[in-house]
Amino acid sequence: MSTTIMRHPDPATLMNYAAGCLAEPLAAVTAAHISMCGECHAELAGMELLCAALLSKAELVPIGAAMQVPCRPADVSSCEVARSLIDAGNKLPAPIAAAFQLSFETIRWKRLGPGIWHHRLPLSPGVGGDLRLLKIGPGRVMPDHGHGGSELTLVLDGAYNDETGSYRRGDMQDVDETVEHTPVADKVTGCICLIASERPARFKSLVGKLMQPWTGM
Numbered sequence: 001m002s003t004t005i006m007r008h009p010d011p012a013t014l015m016n017y018a019a020g021c022l023a024e025p026l027a028a029v030t031a032a033h034i035s036m037c038g039e040c041h042a043e044l045a046g047m048e049l050l051c052a053a054l055l056s057k058a059e060l061v062p063i064g065a066a067m068q069v070p071c072r073p074a075d076v077s078s079c080e081v082a083r084s085l086i087d088a089g090n091k092l093p094a095p096i097a098a099a100f101q102l103s104f105e106t107i108r109w110k111r112l113g114p115g116i117w118h119h120r121l122p123l124s125p126g127v128g129g130d131l132r133l134l135k136i137g138p139g140r141v142m143p144d145h146g147h148g149g150s151e152l153t154l155v156l157d158g159a160y161n162d163e164t165g166s167y168r169r170g171d172m173q174d175v176d177e178t179v180e181h182t183p184v185a186d187k188v189t190g191c192i193c194l195i196a197s198e199r200p201a202r203f204k205s206l207v208g209k210l211m212q213p214w215t216g217m
């Protein structure tokens with residue numbers, strides 16, 4: 001686990017995850033961050049104890065139970081897949097690698113526009129929201145946008161900056177409908193991130209609005 005992660009989910013997001021009430025796409029990104037972050041892993045353990053006490057449950061909810069992520073005792077085969085992918089140098093967090101049987105090398109990127117690619121990750125039937133991997137070329141700017149609800153972004157490779165600061169591997173940005181931002185990928189490395197939203201983003205620019213029906217974001 002990294003010790004250099006500087007940006008973490010909002011405590012309310014972690015608490016909702018511990019209580020099992022985070023929407024599936026948001027839970028996926030939160031689980032991925034927790035798998036990379038010792039600080040949040042420890043914090044979650046405390047929150048699960050609190051939730052268990054509040055709900056007077058005899059058994060604790062295991063980490064990752066809030067969504068269909070592996071690395072629970074019943075998912076031994078998925079855990080083995082995840083470990084083999086990580087051992088092979090996979091930069092995808094274990095919960096995502098195992099749940100979607102993916103490695104960085106097997107992602108089928110689709111071009112969204114100049115210097116921007118994505119790979120959508122399927123959600124459970126009937127679940128709303130959006131979960132996808134996004135690859136932004138060096139120095140590329142994402143259209144400025146607001147949000148219809150919560151949006152979580154986890155950096156997997158490279159870095160990006162926006163009005164709130166810089167984000168590197170393992171860092172997670174947790175924003176709601178009050179935030180509008182314009183992420184710019186690092187000029188040298190570009191950026192690959194895992195991004196989840198409850199509802200479609202609200203693009204302000206004409207380019208963003210024109211792209212939205214095509215991208216589904």
Ligand SMILES: [Zn+2]
Pocket residue numbers: 005007008009033037038039040041
């Ligand atoms: Zn963290």
